[in-house]
Amino acid sequence: MAASTPAPEILAAFEAAKGFMPVDEGLALYAAARTAGLLGLPLLEIGTYCGRSTLLLADAARASGVTALTVDHHRGSEEQQPGWDYHDPGTVDPELGVMDTLPEFRRTLHRAGLEDRVVALVGRSPVIARLWTAPLGLVFVDGGHTDEHANADYEGWAPRIADGGLLVLHDVFPDPVDEFTGQAPHRVHLRALASGAFTQVSATGSLRVLRRTGPGV
Ligand code: SAH
Ligand code: MG
Numbered sequence: 001m002a003a004s005t006p007a008p009e010i011l012a013a014f015e016a017a018k019g020f021m022p023v024d025e026g027l028a029l030y031a032a033a034r035t036a037g038l039l040g041l042p043l044l045e046i047g048t049y050c051g052r053s054t055l056l057l058a059d060a061a062r063a064s065g066v067t068a069l070t071v072d073h074h075r076g077s078e079e080q081q082p083g084w085d086y087h088d089p090g091t092v093d094p095e096l097g098v099m100d101t102l103p104e105f106r107r108t109l110h111r112a113g114l115e116d117r118v119v120a121l122v123g124r125s126p127v128i129a130r131l132w133t134a135p136l137g138l139v140f141v142d143g144g145h146t147d148e149h150a151n152a153d154y155e156g157w158a159p160r161i162a163d164g165g166l167l168v169l170h171d172v173f174p175d176p177v178d179e180f181t182g183q184a185p186h187r188v189h190l191r192a193l194a195s196g197a198f199t200q201v202s203a204t205g206s207l208r209v210l211r212r213t214g215p216g217v
Pocket of ligand 1: 018019020021046047048049050051052053054071072073074075076077101123124125126142143144145149
């Protein structure tokens, strides 16, 4: 079994970074990424934002000798737009007046010395998924929280998970929390289990780790 905690300086960078993942879930994500890293295949995230969770995938990728990929259009989800609950005014491009989390993401990775381990894919997740055919060791779904986005992420990326690879879902709330967190990730979780292609490995907070154990995603 691979060592399953990130380097202390990476954990500190994670805690300091802008984003939406608590430490206990981050540690579970890191452990999953180390396990998946043993397959020798890339680890992919949907939902980069400012790079908080990307730091952990990147550190696991470094330890495993693989590459981390992270997908985001960097214009923010619905609930992160100006005037909404999860908006951070610091993420707005002053010239354009629209959200742009790419600069802060790049600062986060650069400060942590992890730029070399990460390939950022800037664009809409379903568009990139249609172009992507290579097998993946891990897919971490943390993008848009509408049913449309969550289902598109699952349909676009889950088929690329190699046999024995991991599907990690964030923001799975079996009970409604508020109008923004929503339950689309919960419905995708049920869908993945019902497909017969995945077996649950662990649950930490709103994070679910599933292993690909069969065909028919
Ligand atoms: N993983 C991050 C949080 C991600 S927030 C952390 O740990 O802090 C969700 C992100 O998904 C936002 O940055 C938003 O721009 C992105 N997103 C939402 N829908 C998307 C889509 N269809 N394609 C690409 N990115 C999307
Ligand atoms: Mg999330």
